[in-house]
Amino acid sequence: MMLIPCPHCGPRPETEFVYGGDANVKRPDPTAPDAEWADFIYFRDNPKGAHRELWLHAAGCHSWLTVERDTVTHALGSVSYTKDSAE
Amino acid sequence: MGGGKYSFLSLAKNALSGHKNWQPAIRHPEPKARYDAVIIGGGGHGLATAYYLAKLHGMKNIAVLERGWIGGGNTGRNTTIVRSNYLLEPNAHFYEHSLKLWEGLSADLNFNVMFSQRSVINTCHTPGEVEATMRRYNAMRLNGIDAEFLSADELKRRVPDINLGRDGSMRWPIMCAVSQPRGGVARHDAVAWGYARGADSLGVDILQNCEVTGFKRGPDGALQGVETSRGYIETPKAGVAVAGHSGHVMAMADIRLPIESHLLQAFVSEPVKPFLDVVVSTGALHFYISQTDKGEVLLGGGLDGYNSYSQRGTIPNIEEVTEAAVEMFPNISRLKWMRQWAGVMDMTMDGSPIIGKTPVQGLYLDGGWCYGGFKATPGSGWCFAHTIAHDEPHELNAAFTLDRFGRSAVIDEKGAGPYAKAH
Numbered sequence: 001m002m003l004i005p006c007p008h009c010g011p012r013p014e015t016e017f018v019y020g021g022d023a024n025v026k027r028p029d030p031t032a033p034d035a036e037w038a039d040f041i042y043f044r045d046n047p048k049g050a051h052r053e054l055w056l057h058a059a060g061c062h063s064w065l066t067v068e069r070d071t072v073t074h075a076l077g078s079v080s081y082t083k084d085s086a087e
Numbered sequence: 088m089g090g091g092k093y094s095f096l097s098l099a100k101n102a103l104s105g106h107k108n109w110q111p112a113i114r115h116p117e118p119k120a121r122y123d124a125v126i127i128g129g130g131g132h133g134l135a136t137a138y139y140l141a142k143l144h145g146m147k148n149i150a151v152l153e154r155g156w157i158g159g160g161n162t163g164r165n166t167t168i169v170r171s172n173y174l175l176e177p178n179a180h181f182y183e184h185s186l187k188l189w190e191g192l193s194a195d196l197n198f199n200v201m202f203s204q205r206s207v208i209n210t211c212h213t214p215g216e217v218e219a220t221m222r223r224y225n226a227m228r229l230n231g232i233d234a235e236f237l238s239a240d241e242l243k244r245r246v247p248d249i250n251l252g253r254d255g256s257m258r259w260p261i262m263c264a265v266s267q268p269r270g271g272v273a274r275h276d277a278v279a280w281g282y283a284r285g286a287d288s289l290g291v292d293i294l295q296n297c298e299v300t301g302f303k304r305g306p307d308g309a310l311q312g313v314e315t316s317r318g319y320i321e322t323p324k325a326g327v328a329v330a331g332h333s334g335h336v337m338a339m340a341d342i343r344l345p346i347e348s349h350l351l352q353a354f355v356s357e358p359v360k361p362f363l364d365v366v367v368s369t370g371a372l373h374f375y376i377s378q379t380d381k382g383e384v385l386l387g388g389g390l391d392g393y394n395s396y397s398q399r400g401t402i403p404n405i406e407e408v409t410e411a412a413v414e415m416f417p418n419i420s421r422l423k424w425m426r427q428w429a430g431v432m433d434m435t436m437d438g439s440p441i442i443g444k445t446p447v448q449g450l451y452l453d454g455g456w457c458y459g460g461f462k463a464t465p466g467s468g469w470c471f472a473h474t475i476a477h478d479e480p481h482e483l484n485a486a487f488t489l490d491r492f493g494r495s496a497v498i499d500e501k502g503a504g505p506y507a508k509a510h
Contacts, residue, residue: 001402015403019393019508021347038493041505042345042436046334048396071348071394074401 005079008061020054022046023066023082048072054082093197112280113287118294118317122150124324124475125313127299127336129153130162131275132453132460133328134282134293135468136475138196141289143469144476149291151283152315154298158279161330161460164398164430166353166375166387168366169462170207170270171232174223177486177498178439179230182459184483185466186269192465198281200273201380205365207270208237208246210415212259212371224265237264248362248418257414259371272366272377278464302340302450310449326451326475328467331396331431333454340447344455345436345492347507350391351458352400352429354408356422358382363416372411384419386412390432390458392508400429432458437497438510442470442484451475452489457510 002014022044028036049072055065066085068077091097091110101109124140126133129151140146151157169189171182193199211217224234239251242264252260283293294317301314302325312321329336331348358381368375374388388408391401405427413420435441435455440463442453453471456463470484480488491497503509 013403014401021506021508022394035493039343042492043343044334044345044347044507045338045343046347046394048332048335048348051394053394069393072396074395074397 002074002076004055004065004067004076006057006060006063006065007079007081008063009057012057012060016057016059017055018058020056020064023052023054050077112284113293116292116294118150118297118315118320119148119292121321122292123148123322124326125149125320125322126151126326126328127313128160128327128329129157129279129283129293129295130160130328130330131158131278131282131464132330132456132467132471133326134158134279134286135464136326136328136453136471137291137293137468138282138286138289139469139472140476141286141291144472146476147290150320151286151291151293152297152299152313152320153293153295156295157283157293158276161430161432161456162275162279162464164353164428165275165458165461166377166385167272167275167461168207168270168368168375168377169202169273170267171462172207172209172223172227172234172265172267172270173500174226175498175500176230178500179227179232181466181470181483181487182463183230183232184469185463188465188469189273189462190269192278192281196281196285198277198284200277200281202271202273204269204271206266206268207366207368208242208264208266210242210261210264210367210369210371212261212369214262216371217262220265227267233267233269235266235268237266239263246363246365246367248416249367250415250417252414256417261415266365270366275461282468299336299339302447304340304447308447310447324449324451324475326453326471328453328471330454330456330460331433333433333452337445337452340445340450342445342447344441344452344489346433346455347394348396349393349432349434349508350395350397350400350429351387351389351432352391352404352408352427353385353387354405354424354427355379355383355385356419357425359384359422362418367415369411369415372415374408374411376412376416383425384422390434390508391429396431398429398431400427432456434507434510436492436505436507437499438501438503439498440467440487441489442467443474443480443488444478445489
């Protein structure tokens with residue numbers, strides 16, 4: 001069981017969160033070519049190790065969080081509000 | 088065959104000599120400098136590919152490169168269920184071909200893979216699920232695949248220990264069920280060992296403890312060879328069949344995949360007397376159950392739900408699966424879990440596999456098996472061997488291309504959308 005340190009609610013079990021996938025993918029411009037859209041929708045780096053990813057604190061403050069996590073050890077790094085890093 | 092052909096006669100002979108003269112089933116050769124093709128990944132799929140390449144396509148100078156030991160990845164980490172109950176045409180025909188290969192596999196390999204066609208039963212718990220399942224099982228019948236409908240009472244006669252939940256003991260009582268009688272289970276290790284022995288006896292080198300660390304490509308971009316922990320191997324063709332590790336192996340060739348690696352857990356209980364002679368699975372409650380030949384109750388459920396290569400599951404999923412299982416089979420409530428494990432699933436964005444060519448000439452991919460890889464083992468090897476030998480896919484795997492994702496030609500069995508964890 002992972003305890004994710006929500007910046008608003010404090011450490012909470014993973015069951016309170018919904019996983020949102022890779023945080024590095026960026027929605028292309030609407031006029032971008034199909035290949036860029038396919039890349040955004042389907043293709044992922046899927047790293048073995050450090051991963052920047054999105055989690056929604058669904059059973060808590062309902063914030064979207066950007067979490068750094070190791071996909072081999074599940075060790076958690078920094079956790080921040082996604083809105084603070086949104087472009 | 089490695090160790091000679093297994094038969095009643097060979098058993099009797101070896102018994103008379105005190106079982107001291109059995110020969111190893113496979114060789115442990117040193118890598119050659121050059122092969123006509125290498126298969127990366129010594130699981131069921133990779134070994135099956137090598138076997139069919141040698142047997143059906145006459146390619147004998149080939150090797151299987153395995154980082155650890157054969158059958159030590161997802162081949163040894165699944166719930167051994169074999170079925171072909173798919174809705175969409177490409178899936179239906181491919182998995183049915185695989186099931187037909189299963190039916191003759193023990194005889195073909197001269198190795199007992201303990202394939203037991205004991206029926207795979209799916210229970211339905213909501214009107215929506217009943218309709219979707221009936222549609223799928225009718226589609227199977229139209230494709231010539233065996234499919235049966237069972238009322239709740241018929242299900243109870245077939246599986247006496249199941250709780251239908253009519254007394255209010257289940258939040259979602261069982262409304263009815265469907266069955267694929269030709270579905271069942273097989274012995275996972277035997278599949279790897281049988282294919283390995285078969286491939287070895289046809290001259291295939293099976294190189295264990297041989298990790299691929301890079302690809303060498305020529306000026307035109309085509310494959311020239313692979314760097315491994317046991318030295319450089321020159322080869323014009325490499326087939327990658329590494330399941331959950333597809334992502335970073337293909338990254339060595341600068342290829343990104345429409346894949347996320349997720350965990351899928353399974354567990355077995357302490358062994359008990361036989362009480363369950365079919366596989367029962369439920370989409371609504373998210374678990375599947377069977378009883379092994381040793382008597383253990385074998386259970387699996389859904390994904391843990393986030394990217395992971397850890398090969399170990401977490402507690403919340405064990406709890407969820409156990410709750411559902413005890414609701415449907417109350418008589419297992421006091422059993423102890425004996426072992427638990429997790430495999431790394433290469434989940435594609437449409438839930439269907441990739442068997443085909445890649446942008447790199449000479450490099451082929453067999454991956455994205457999600458959690459359906461075990462049953463596909465013979466069919467996957469058969470189709471992948473054809474693809475590598477002919478440099479083009481067979482009709483049966485023509486739809487499972489890597490480039491389908493850029494062409495909006497996805498094969499999304501459930502219509503779940505481009506979310507790896509949703510399939």
